Amino acid sequence: KNGLEDTSNKQCYWDGRILKVDGKYHMFASRWAESAGHNGWSGSVAIHAVSDRPDGPYVDKGLAYTSQNGKGHNVTALQLPDGRFAIVVSETRPADVFISTSIDGPYEFKGSMKIDGNGHDTTGTTSNVSVLVRPDGSFLAVSRHGIMMLSKNDIMGPYVVQGGSVYPT
Numbered sequence: 001k002n003g004l005e006d007t008s009n010k011q012c013y014w015d016g017r018i019l020k021v022d023g024k025y026h027m028f029a030s031r032w033a034e035s036a037g038h039n040g041w042s043g044s045v046a047i048h049a050v051s052d053r054p055d056g057p058y059v060d061k062g063l064a065y066t067s068q069n070g071k072g073h074n075v076t077a078l079q080l081p082d083g084r085f086a087i088v089v090s091e092t093r094p095a096d097v098f099i100s101t102s103i104d105g106p107y108e109f110k111g112s113m114k115i116d117g118n119g120h121d122t123t124g125t126t127s128n129v130s131v132l133v134r135p136d137g138s139f140l141a142v143s144r145h146g147i148m149m150l151s152k153n154d155i156m157g158p159y160v161v162q163g164g165s166v167y168p169t
Contacts, residue, residue: 003027003056004049009034014041017077018054019085021103025051027058028077028087046072046089048105065098065107072096074128081137086155088113088131095126095141097155113141114157115149120164125149
């Protein structure tokens with residue numbers, strides 16, 4: 001009951017970053033066919049949903065972008081310092097970035113985030129990536145494995161790995 005649910009049980013929804021723009025709440029998430037079970041996530045697509053309230057209900061407006069038929073998982077979205085909007089997807093794609101001047105798109109595929117290992121192992125740096133804009137306008141990316149990466153001034157990178165995992169062993 002995250003506000004974006006399919007009561008007909010035809011779709012599964014996962015993740016979801018919410019941005020408030022012009023009085024509406026925009027959730028970017030992934031979905032796949034319920035009939036595929038939980039492991040159907042590997043065939044998920046990135047969607048854009050809208051609500052009048054932060055807790056929903058959200059209305060699924062369809063694919064967030066059209067590249068590779070919307071293929072994407074672990075969807076995260078953010079507003080860039082210049083006012084544009086970005087969607088980042090990972091796991092089924094290698095930390096791919098899409099940009100639009102409007103929250104409603106269209107979103108253009110810009111490529112994959114560039115990673116500078118900075119002498120560290122880069123295994124897993126593009127798995128379940130979450131990105132945010134820091135107060136100074138730089139970008140912080142964190143992977144599923146707790147790898148912190150910093151890009152000084154561009155969402156595309158290069159993201160410099162700051163050290164080993166921040167998660168305790």
